[in-house]
Amino acid sequence: VRLVESGGGLVQPGDSLTLSCVASGFTFTNYDMNWVRQAPGKGPEWFATIDTASRTYYMDSVKGRFTISRDNAKNTLYLQMNSLKPEDTAVYYCAAGTNHRASYRGQETQVTVSS
Numbered sequence: 001v002r003l004v005e006s007g008g009g010l011v012q013p014g015d016s017l018t019l020s021c022v023a024s025g026f027t028f029t030n031y032d033m034n035w036v037r038q039a040p041g042k043g044p045e046w047f048a049t050i051d052t053a054s055r056t057y058y059m060d061s062v063k064g065r066f067t068i069s070r071d072n073a074k075n076t077l078y079l080q081m082n083s084l085k086p087e088d089t090a091v092y093y094c095a096a097g098t099n100h101r102a103s104y105r106g107q108e109t110q111v112t113v114s115s
Helices: none
Strands: 002-006 009-011 017-024 033-038 045-050 056-058 066-071 076-081 090-098 101-105 109-113
Touching: 002 090, 017 033, 017 090, 017 109, 033 066, 033 076, 033 101, 045 066, 056 066
Parallel strands: 009 109
Antiparallel strands: 002 017, 017 076, 033 045, 033 090, 045 056, 066 076, 090 101, 090 109
16 A cells, blocks of 8 residues: 655745645545644644545635545545645645544655745
8 A cells, every 4th residue: 555645845825735645555436535734743633635425624724725636547636735824834644544544644745834
């Protein structure tokens, strides 16, 4: 099983960034997929979910700015992040699972928002 994220980096406040997560080794379409982030000194925040029917759910902290999507033909999960803020700085990772329990998770990618 592999979940490989890409797309992190250093951006300025107000910028946009897109993360991708390519899955392999399990049946992607059978799993709700999530984006999780963890800022320094804080616990993990499960902030965006897309279920197997492609219904999406967001925490208030990102609602209206971030968009989660999935391409089941490519076994790929995406996160479009707009209007980035310094408080979005964290390590981000994708996770397959439900109710904040990761059956599988990827490695982390750093997102830093700073002027």
